[in-house]
Structure formats: structure tokens, C-alpha cells
Amino acid sequence: MNAPRADLIPNPQLPVPPLPQPLPEVPIPQPQPFPQPGLEPLQPFPVPFPWPPLKFRSVRCGCYLLNYKPTGSPLVTYDGTLRVECHGSGRTASGDLYQRPLIWLPWKPEFPPISTSPLLLPGPNPGAGIPILSRGRYRYYLRVTQILEYFTIGTSFTLGFEMWRFTKSAGAWSTGGTWTNEGSFTASMSWQAAPTGYPSSSDYLAGDVKNSSSTVVGRLTMGWLSPYLRKATVEIDRVSQSESPLNSGAGVDWKAIGDGIGWDITVDQSDSNLTEPSGESWSDAECHAAMLARRDASNLDTEWRYHVLCVRRLDSTTRGIMYDAYGGDSNNVPREGCAIASHWTIPTSAEWGLVKGLRFGIATSPYFRTAVHEAGHAMGLYHNTADNGFMNTTNVIADNSLSPGSAAFPNNVQWSYHADDAKRLRHMPDIYVRPGGTPFGTSYATTPISPTDMETSLEGLSLTVTPVLATVPLGAPIRLNLELTNTIEAPLPAPATLSMKSGFVRGHVTDPAGTVRTFSPIVLCVEDHPMVRLKPRQGVRNSMTLLRGSQGALCPMPGVYRVQVEVHWDQGGVEVVTTGSADVMVSSASDEAHAQAALKVLSTPDTLLTLVVGGDHLADGIEAIHTALKNPVLRPHYAYIEAKRLGERFGTRKANLKAVADLLDEDVVMSPAEIRRAAELAKRDAGDGAAKKAIAKKLKHKAAGLKGDEDVKAVVESIQ
Amino acid sequence: MAATVWMCVPGVALSVAPGTPMEDRMPQSLAPHVLFGRWEKLPHPPCAHRYPNTLEFQERGLYVGRSDPPGTFTLWDAGTFELVDPRHIRLSTANDALVTYDVSWQHDRLTFVDADGCVFAYRKMT
Structure with a gap:
């Protein structure tokens, strides 16, 4: 949801002119009758001219009774709530859905036979206020990404949301569960007269739900229940x-x-x-x-x-x-x-x-x-x-x-509460905050929550994400080139580096089944967050190598993955984000040996640590990488990682440039940043001139194929 | 690759490099001033995931722990610490329970053992 500027909020003091009634009465949002320090209701909007008469509609703040009926499944329906928070930047909304139970009517021999088809129980009574539904029926969190922020003179608006399926772990509630994003959806929500029983006849909307292919997949209704969430x-x-x-x-x-x-x-x-x-x-x-x-x-x-x-x-x-x-x-x-x-x-x-x-x-x-x-x-806080x-x-x-x-x-x-905690209490999934839900200590980072309007993008900055290889074999890391470019004719502030260690870069990978796995730096140089002013057309480049995230291996199966990279930084108290994405194909295991090697590297957490920090102390990680090196399919993808480790001294072990030279053969896969790093390793070492020459020759060959990475080429050329 | 030697001292397992003089293998006496400052968690077993990646002990008996990515739960998020004796430290934890841990200090390494026997260590950040 983009945030309109707070200083453009209409003046609430002017009177509202009389308006025609082309549709069932929908009041201009009024201050709520209940004291709600945390909810800022939209004030009456001044109409600067009396004619032509217009009717303004907005989404009323508070809790709605939500119902979602998937197409083609007459016995499946979901009930829940949609929470609409009103604040200075518009609306933030989120929802939860619980599957409605079915019953089978009992048949008694003395009565005539009845249908054995199950029946849906009735949904929550809107007259009873905010419904409390059974935890065992919990199914989805709705991460609302688009909603009418202020008002419309039309009769509908687009509601955009992601549906996050909750799968409870086996056993008691204390075992928690997992979240899976089932995709992005939109619904064109139109105001309608509310059915009987709702506290407000005019705050009821309905619309067909479409998936990302614009296919109608269900119908959504929402009726206002309460000013509370x-x-x-x-x-x-x-x-x-x-x-x-x-x-x-x-x-x-x-x-x-x-x-x-x-x-x-x-x-x-x-x-x-x-x-x-x-x-x-x-x-x-x-x-x-x-x-x-x-x-x-x-x-x-x-x-x-x-x-x-x-x-x-x-x-x-x-x-x-x-x-x-x-x-x-x-x-x-x-x-x-x-x-x-x-x-x-x-x-x-x-x-x-x-x-x-x-x-x-x-x-x-x-x-x-x-x-x-x-x-x-x-x-849950x-x-x-x-x-x-x-x-x-x-x-x-x-x-x-x-x-x-x-x-x-x-x-x-x-x-x-701190604003972040207040948001969590308003918008984290029901199952996270309600008693008896997910266990204490469930990570905020792996629980979905609707975006806040306070995150903004900086016009003119573009993040390009390009894979070094568009297709990689199962078990190989994904190497990506990043470039943040100022596309306008004025200087713009931006991070000076796109290194993962800077803390500016993170993101997520969506697998072929829609499961999202996040990645973020495991080593942070937190003291050093330099910013620069990018001149027009100037850019910042770097590369990153992805293997694992906090939920495990990022690409654990063959298929097409979408990698979304986010560059975040704080600018005057506002979090600025620029995003870019790329698709990468992970091919199937070519044979049993490849499958075994892939399993080893993907299932060994220390593989990533070895990749990042090197050294000789992570025995499991080194063993996994050695397994990959023995496999001809994976060897080119891990050769540089091992070369980097051996090219740096560790404890009493000296850097071994000869081993580096042997590893960096013609097939080795390296990003531009890795080529530069290898060149710097070789430059730094005063010994083994023959090995250094061999490395220089191989890196020059690698660098020759680069486009626009003149700084990398210069470092390679400077190896003496 | 040099093999790691695991040696046992009461309540604490320490890994030391081969050839380390015996006097350097013994834990040093831990005093409060040693704790002050920032510490980073060293490579650790899975049982130590719930402890923060970085830990900062402050002079007034308060600490802050941080994990990556931001928002990841950590058992030591913020609270108080108290060195009960040179081998035991008591920290307030994420649900406000005060929990005592075995602790030892050797050179720049602070090694903890929790009640489940999970051993993990931090290194002083410069």
C-alpha cells in the first residue's frame, strides 16, 4: 500500500455538502463513537464545490466479518475477520480465515432415509460482534497489500492480498506450525446493502477473488462489525x-x-x-x-x-x-x-x-x-x-x-506499546497473538504480517538483479549480480555497498510450490553503514551467493525459483526499500552421485558458514564442500568457495595459492565480486610467484567476459 | 587440517588447539568487568540457535542480545545479568524468568552451558 502524504489529509473542519443517494447510504466516515486512542478515524472530507454532487466512500475502520468461498467447492467456506486500521497514512489491514465445519445429519432407522451429504454449519452471527473461532479450524492469514487508503467517488475498490496457509505441526499447540504463501490475489470489492443482522447496513462489500492469472477463484464478502479490531x-x-x-x-x-x-x-x-x-x-x-x-x-x-x-x-x-x-x-x-x-x-x-x-x-x-x-x-510479544x-x-x-x-x-x-509491537498486536495472525496459539518464541521473522504504509520507495533508484547463471544444478549456490542505479538526472542517496554484510541487503526466494524462504546476512558489520550520493546514471554493484536462509536450504528441489532482493536503509527515520528480482532454474539431479552430493550440501547448515566465514574449524561444512568438489556436476560451483578458504591463512596454516590455482580451472563459476576477491587474495600473498601467475592468468580469462565491471578487471590486472 | 581437542572441565567443554600449553587450557577467573562489551556467537550446535548472534553486556548489569535476521526470536533478548560466582551467570530471559548458566572464560572466549547441556561460546568483538 503506497502511503499518501499525511499533509494531504483533508481539512476536517469544513462541512460536508448534501450528496445524492445513487447507492445504499454509505456515510462519509465519521469519528468513531468509541474512544480509540490507537485508531485514527478519517475525518469528514471537505468538498470544495457543491456541484456536480459526488458521493465519497471509504473503508470504515474496525473489524469486519469476512467470508471467502472458493469457486467449485460448495462445501468449503471460510469465515474470519478483516481488521482495518486507520492512521495518518491511510489504512493498514489484515485478516484471518477459519474453515467452517461440516456436519453429517444422523440417520435413524425409524425415519425415512436422508441424504448422506454433509451440511455446512451456519457462519458466525454478525450481530454477536467480533467472532471468536476455533483454533483447530484456523487456515489462512490474509496479508493485505492493497486497499482503499482514503476515499473513492466510485462504488468499488481493489483489495489486494496474499493468502498464507498455516499448517499446524503434529501434536499439541506448543509444537507450532509453518506458513506457506499460496499466492497473490485481488478482489474488486463493491459496496452493497448488508444482509440482516449486521450492525451497519452500509459497510458491507462483496467481490470476486482473482488469482495472479486473473482467473476467478472465489468470492469474498466483508461486513463491518465493530470499531475494535x-x-x-x-x-x-x-x-x-x-x-x-x-x-x-x-x-x-x-x-x-x-x-x-x-x-x-x-x-x-x-x-x-x-x-x-x-x-x-x-x-x-x-x-x-x-x-x-x-x-x-x-x-x-x-x-x-x-x-x-x-x-x-x-x-x-x-x-x-x-x-x-x-x-x-x-x-x-x-x-x-x-x-x-x-x-x-x-x-x-x-x-x-x-x-x-x-x-x-x-x-x-x-x-x-x-x-x-x-x-x-x-x-506473543x-x-x-x-x-x-x-x-x-x-x-x-x-x-x-x-x-x-x-x-x-x-x-x-x-x-x-512501541509502534512495532502495536502493529503486531493489531495485525499479526490471530494464531500468533491469541492464547493457546503458536508457542511463545515463534519468530516474528517467519510469521507473515501486512505491510505498513511507512515503508517507502525512493523514486529514481532501480535495483537490477541478474543471475550469473540462469540455470544451476540441484545443490549449487545461486550467484546473483546486483546493481542499484540512479535513473534520474539528480543525485540520490543510496547505500555505498550492496554487500550482504552491510546489513542493507536481504530478500526471499519463492520456490515452485510458492513456499517463501528468507535470506539475510549471517555476519553483520553493524558499525559501518556508509551512504553515498549517487550521481545521475551512477550505480553501485556487487554480487551475492545464496545457499541457505533461516528456514534452511533456499532451493531444495528442482524447478523455477524467483529470488527477490530488497535493499533497505533508513533515511531520516523512514525506511526506504528498493527491490529487484530474478528467476533462476534449478535443474534436477543428473545421476545418483549428484543427488547424494546435493543432499549433503543442502542438509548441512555449516556449508553456508564455511562459505561465509571460511576457516578450518567448521568440519561439517568443509566435509560437505569436499563432497560437492568430488562431484563433477557440483565441483565448478564450489571450487571458488574452497579456493577462498584455502587462499586465506587460518591459525598456523598458511594460505595455499597453489591449491587456489588448481581449483580455479576453466569451468569454475564465479561472480564478478568473487573474481575481485580472488585477485585480492593473490595480490596479498607474497609467496609462491608461480601460483600467483597461474591465478592471474585464469582470472584475466574470467574477467575478460565481464561487461561493465572495470574495477574488477583493474584489480585482476594489478596482480603482480 | 589440525584436529580439535575437546577437553572437559567441570560443567564446561572447551575446544582448544593442539599444542596449547596446559596453563592456557584452564579457564581464567571470570570477573564482571570481563563481560562488559560486545560478544559474537561462534559456530555452534543447533541447540544454541535460540541464543543471540551478538550479546552486549553493559556496566549497569543490563544486557541486550540480537539475532539475525531482525525479528528472529532469541531467549536472551534484553534484561539483566549477574555474575553469581566466577563459574555461574544469571540472566533474565525472554519470558522474564531468571536462569542461571554455567560459564567460563578463556582468553577472548566466553563459553556457556545451559540446563540442557548445550555448550556454546562467544568471542569478544573488538
């Missing part, structure tokens, strides 16, 4: 000596915190007489057992209920813990509850400011903050030290109060 209950149980963490003491309570992220949070202040099982301090297991025994409701398929237990002390920590993870999760249902300790004594050192020496339970503000923090872990918000740790916030100009702790607490 999600809803949940927080149940608080406590021992009699502990306080209930209900608010900050300065007007911030659970409801306000929920409003800040578009969650409709209800507090259930329940038991106040829990019995201490073994003294004042509770183990994780005792916390978990108390939650199971004392919570008011336990069906997480009908309610998102987070349990907060307040006790005097905790065995595992001082202030609070989200115990429902790892070994503390005795029923293998993740993230159901957390606990806080009211009788921890706050230290008396300076960073604890206004509350030093107090018992934690009577330090109302930090005590409540800790409950919110632990509940944040129960919602990790720590975030980027600000003093809810997911930072109390110690870090207290320590930050010692910075010049800071308010004393706890007055320096920021009573909100």
Missing part, C-alpha cells in the same frame, strides 16, 4: 495479600491499553482468595496449576482469555513472568497466563527514582505496568528496548531514567 478478556486472580493490577494510578487501565491497540479488553476481576500451595513464593508449575484450577472459563476456542495471577513472590523471577512457555506449560497450550509478584522490594539505588524501597504491590504504576508487560508476552514502552524491561526503563533530561522512574514509563 480484536477482543479479549483479562482475568485477574490473586492471593489475599496481593493487590490487583487494575490501573496505573493515573488513569490508565486495561481498557485504555486495549483502546490503544484497537483491542476491546474486558477485565474479569475474579478470585481474591487463592491459597498459597507451598508458602509465599510460587513455582512456575504452581502458577500454571492455579490458572487451570481457578480461572472462570477455559475454552480458548470461544474466548481469548488471558489469565493474570497475582502472588506475593515468584520462584523464577522477581517481578513477573509469562510462565506458560517451555517447561512451565504443563498442558502444552501456550501463552494462557502470566504472574506478577506483589512482595518484591524495589531496590534503593538511584535508578528506581520515586518508588525505591517500596513493596512492589503498592508501587501502583510499575506494578500495573509489569502486569501489562507479562500479558504482552502472553500475546518479546522484549523491545527501542523505547520505554510496555515491552521494554522494567530494569532498562529504570536505568534510562538516569539519562540527562529524563523524568525519574516510574514517571519515565511510556504508557503505550
